[in-house]
Amino acid sequence: AQSVTQPDIHITVSEGASLELRCNYSYGATPYLFWYVQSPGQGLQLLLKYFSGDTLVQGIKGFEAEFKRSQSSFNLRKPSVHWSDAAEYFCAVGYDYKLSFGAGTTVTVRA
């Protein structure tokens, strides 16, 4: 069965510092992988996706993610965090018509 694990429930980072959010997945076939971001009380916005090809994918808002098949991971990174990046981040794996989401990581940005 497919599943997604986000080991970090909450991360606090200083503005301007780098950020890395971890995501591990379990899926029998080649995965479709996604990162979404959710601001408080809002819907989810797609940051980036991986289907195939280059394992380093670029997304919106300066985010990137790297697919590592050997580690079943799809970690999200940003070199320099802005205060507006404070939000909840969800990793997801796609299969059939559906997405399976991780529990999310809340990012707090301190000045």
Add this chain to the structure above:
Amino acid sequence: SQTIHQWPATLVQPVGSPLSLECTVEGTSNPNLYWYRQAAGRGLQLLFYSVGIGQISSEVPQNLSASRPQDRQFILSSKKLLLSDSGFYLCAWEDRVAKNIQYFGAGTRLSVL
């Protein structure tokens, strides 16, 4: 461009009352449609999805039902709400060509008291 609308944004309902949440998509045709629930501090749980008019698949047994009376309309309903139905409900659509890429509405915050 495509847009997705959900309403209402916020709803407070007494236990035992009925529920109807609506979701509509514009700018596309024949989308796959989804209802998710997000409980506080938890991830998203897929409740229902639909690949066409009148075609509804339920992912979890529950007090809720869904209907798709028109191609771009998806409705979440309940005859009698329970306290446990409280949460944040999100509708999403997927372009069948752009497989697995889902786009979300702004959500409905439901409080059952």
